[in-house]
Amino acid sequence: MSGSSSGAGVEVSGLGKRYGDVVALDDVSVIVQPGELFGFIGPDGAGKTTLFRILATLLRPDTGSARVLGLDVVRDLWAIRSRIGYMPGRFSLYADLSVEENLRFFAAVFGTTLEAGERLVAPIWRQIAPFAGRRAGALSGGMKQKLALCCALVHLPDLLLLDEPTTGVDAVSRREFWDLLEELQRGGLTILASTPYMDEAARCDRVALVQGGRILDVADPRRIGERFDRPLVAVRAAERLRLLHALREHPGAGSVFPFGDAIHYTDARADRSGERVAAELRDYLRDRAFPDAEISVVRPGIEDVFMALMRPPAGAAA
Amino acid sequence: MTASAARAEPAIEVRGLTRRFGAFTAVDDISFDVAAGEVFGFLGANGAGKTTAIRMLIGLLAPTAGTARVAGFDVATQAEQVKRHIGYMSQRFSLYEDLTVRENITLYGGIYGLSDDAIAARTRDLATRLELERELDERVGRLPLGWKQKLAFSVAVLHDPRVVFLDEPTGGVDPMTRRQFWERIYVAAAEGTTVFVTTHHMDEAEYCDRVSIMVDGRIAALGTPAELRARFGVGTMDDVFVRLARPGAAA
Numbered sequence: 001m002s003g004s005s006s007g008a009g010v011e012v013s014g015l016g017k018r019y020g021d022v023v024a025l026d027d028v029s030v031i032v033q034p035g036e037l038f039g040f041i042g043p044d045g046a047g048k049t050t051l052f053r054i055l056a057t058l059l060r061p062d063t064g065s066a067r068v069l070g071l072d073v074v075r076d077l078w079a080i081r082s083r084i085g086y087m088p089g090r091f092s093l094y095a096d097l098s099v100e101e102n103l104r105f106f107a108a109v110f111g112t113t114l115e116a117g118e119r120l121v122a123p124i125w126r127q128i129a130p131f132a133g134r135r136a137g138a139l140s141g142g143m144k145q146k147l148a149l150c151c152a153l154v155h156l157p158d159l160l161l162l163d164e165p166t167t168g169v170d171a172v173s174r175r176e177f178w179d180l181l182e183e184l185q186r187g188g189l190t191i192l193a194s195t196p197y198m199d200e201a202a203r204c205d206r207v208a209l210v211q212g213g214r215i216l217d218v219a220d221p222r223r224i225g226e227r228f229d230r231p232l233v234a235v236r237a238a239e240r241l242r243l244l245h246a247l248r249e250h251p252g253a254g255s256v257f258p259f260g261d262a263i264h265y266t267d268a269r270a271d272r273s274g275e276r277v278a279a280e281l282r283d284y285l286r287d288r289a290f291p292d293a294e295i296s297v298v299r300p301g302i303e304d305v306f307m308a309l310m311r312p313p314a315g316a317a318a
Numbered sequence: 319m320t321a322s323a324a325r326a327e328p329a330i331e332v333r334g335l336t337r338r339f340g341a342f343t344a345v346d347d348i349s350f351d352v353a354a355g356e357v358f359g360f361l362g363a364n365g366a367g368k369t370t371a372i373r374m375l376i377g378l379l380a381p382t383a384g385t386a387r388v389a390g391f392d393v394a395t396q397a398e399q400v401k402r403h404i405g406y407m408s409q410r411f412s413l414y415e416d417l418t419v420r421e422n423i424t425l426y427g428g429i430y431g432l433s434d435d436a437i438a439a440r441t442r443d444l445a446t447r448l449e450l451e452r453e454l455d456e457r458v459g460r461l462p463l464g465w466k467q468k469l470a471f472s473v474a475v476l477h478d479p480r481v482v483f484l485d486e487p488t489g490g491v492d493p494m495t496r497r498q499f500w501e502r503i504y505v506a507a508a509e510g511t512t513v514f515v516t517t518h519h520m521d522e523a524e525y526c527d528r529v530s531i532m533v534d535g536r537i538a539a540l541g542t543p544a545e546l547r548a549r550f551g552v553g554t555m556d557d558v559f560v561r562l563a564r565p566g567a568a569a
Contacts, residue, residue: 043492044463140365167490168409170363170518171556172563196490197519199556240525241504257497260554261524261543303493310494 009034009159009190010055014064017050017213024050026213027064032192037185039201039221040194041306042210048194049089051210052163055192056086069158069190082110085152089163091144095137099128099147102136103154110155117154120187124150124180142173149180160184162193166200178203198303207302209309216309221302228300228308230254231274233281234262236294246288252280257307264304327390329354329481329512330375334384337370344370346535347384352528354480357503357513359523362532363563368516369485371532375514376483377401389480402431405474405482409489413470415459419450422458422473430477444472464495471502475511482506484515488522500525520556529555531562538562 010032017025025047032038040048053059055068057077066073071080093102100114103121107114114121124146131139136147145165152160162181166174178200185191193204201207202221209216219227237243240263247256247265254268267277274297285293300308330352337345345367352358362368373379375388377397386393389403406412413422420441427437445451448468458466467487475482484503488496500522507513507527515526523529523543530540539546539562546558 041492043495044490140363142364164490168364168486168518170366170563171520171559172363174518175560196492198493241508244501244504258500258525260521306492307494307497310492 008067008070009036010038010069010192011067012051012055012064013066015051015054015061015066016063017047017054017059017061023213025054025061028213028215029064030208030215030218032190034190035185035188036205037181037191037193037203039204039207040192040210041196041198041201041207042194043310046210047213048210049163050213052086052088052161052192052194056084056161057081058086082155083158085155085157085160087145087148087152087160087162087165089167091148093136093144093148093151096135098133098135099139100132102147103151106151107154112155114154117156120153120156120184120189121150123183124153127176140173141169142177145169145173145177146180149177153184157189159190160192162191164194164196167196174200198301198306201306202302209306211310219305224302224305225300227305230266230270231272231277232298232300232304233265233267233274233278234259234296234298235265235281235285236262237285237290237292239290243285243290243293246285246290247281250281250284252277255308259303264298266308327354328352328387329356329389330358330514331387332375332384333386335371335374335381335386336383337367337374337379338382343535345374345381348532348535348537349384350530350537350540352481352512352514354512355507355510356527357507357515357525359526359529360514360516360532361523361529361559362516366532366563367535368532372483372485372514372516375400376404376406402477403480405477405479407470407474407482407484407487409486413458413466413473416457418455418457419445419461419469420454422469423476426473426476432477440476444469444476448472463491464498467491467495467499468502471499471506475506479511481512481514484513486516486518488517488519496522520554520559523555523559531559533562 012028012030015025015028028051042048054061054066054073057073057080060074068080069083073080097105103114107117128143128146131143139147166177181191195201204221206218207221208218235243235247244256244263247253247263252267252269254266257264278295278297281295328351333349335345335348360368374381374393375386377393377400380394388400391399393400423441423444424437427440445454453461488499503513528542530537543555550558550561552558
């Protein structure tokens with residue numbers, strides 16, 4: 001953590017933004033350390049894109065302030081623009097230009113060349129170079145996103161703003177994309193990325209949970225399970241829909257959600273131990289004719305915490 | 319999938335289905351059946367050929383070779399009948415944002431050939447079931463994403479199709495909204511609708527009765543999620559997917 005403008009990451013303080021009567025950002029404050037890989041997760045409309053656009057100097061905040069690399073997003077916008085790489089949520093390259101033409105175009109816009117950007121671009125360029133002559137519009141989803149990342153790096157920025165860079169991208173390409181981000185982070189870049197995928201959020205140093213224009217929590221994904229205040233029980237049985245309904249009808253049911261091949265259950269009564277909840281469910285499901293039910297106490301993951309925080313405060317848990 | 323549904327005619331029957339574009343074979347001799355009332359996950363990396371296969375199955379693209387029957391109709395010779403008997407929801411949602419909820423239902427009801435009376439009855443029914451009574455005359459663009467999705471799905475099954483195709487219905491959607499969406503899928507399947515769904519969320523692959531994984535135009539694996547995990551000796555569908563798709567991931 002450094003106070004100098006060259007070492008700073010991102011500092012957001014009391015940021016607010018409205019569109020007419022819609023509050024997009026409501027008093028948001030967060031600090032991203034230099035060199036950090038920082039994630040934003042939250043439902044559609046939470047305010048993530050608005051925050052990224054303000055940090056990219058494309059939108060002015062109504063209230064509060066934001067500093068990027070030690071520079072003010074309103075006063076110093078031109079200085080910021082040459083030092084950040086921004087990937088908007090929608091595919092924003094020229095579909096009718098080839099892969100290489102897109103890259104050379106973005107390099108030219110920033111007054112540089114593809115060759116000068118070599119240091120950051122090389123690892124990604126190696127992967128997309130076989131398609132250099134292909135129209136960008138004809139690339140697969142994963143390749144389009146790698147090209148967009150390449151274009152965001154060609155002017156050697158110090159900080160990356162990636163707004164849902166892997167939405168619609170398959171599981172393998174997503175892994176490769178995040179491998180690249182980690183490589184860039186090791187090279188010293190500060191990276192802010194939003195994502196709907198919890199496996200990606202788990203790869204960040206820290207994650208902010210955003211909802212309704214506010215940051216609900218900022219946490220280390222490796223320790224986020226500690227935010228969960230009650231035991232979590234995983235239940236498996238062949239008849240899944242019937243199991244889901246049976247668990248919801250349990251008198252103590254708090255949250256009941258499908259989770260991969262299991263259903264995750266929490267009890268509304270916070271004082272019970274995991275073993276006790278599991279034992280109660282075992283008896284309950286035996287009476288309901290689930291002879292194959294498997295029940296175990298499990299550690300909450302980032303997605304469990306996310307959903308617990310997302311639930312409306314006056315929800316069905318009471 | 320109920321036992322009685324399993325005995326019925328397959329809802330989808332694919333035999334040697336192939337599509338070439340010039341020298342490139344996008345879909346290469348694929349064969350599989352989907353039983354009535356089954357939730358079938360159709361997985362694959364970007365560019366593996368899923369979209370081309372789906373476009374053939376919904377009657378929008380003629381196969382180069384092979385056959386496919388969907389809801390009892392041949393996709394090559396009875397494409398119009400196929401379209402009448404299926405529902406389709408594309409990535410995210412396929413509603414007109416500038417029309418109201420009621421106008422969207424009316425528009426799609428008309429396209430599917432429902433009578434005015436049937437459309438009126440369906441509108442009342444949907445408004446109650448989706449708890450959208452107060453939003454009927456609201457523009458769809460103003461609704462939260464979760465509501466748009468429920469509505470898009472309901473509109474895709476407005477005409478009680480035997481088979482509904484969902485192409486990445488949960489792309490870019492938060493965990494809570496995804497789960498609510500899958501509960502609707504379960505209910506539709508329990509009522510007998512066959513669900514053919516693509517997703518990049520590998521946890522959702524676990525929610526399917528069976529999944530196929532396409533790699534370079536071919537079906538590289540097909541089975542229940544438990545079978546596939548066991549066959550590859552891994553703990554999650556994500557690992558199954560990575561094992562299969564890694565060789566073609568560079569394209």
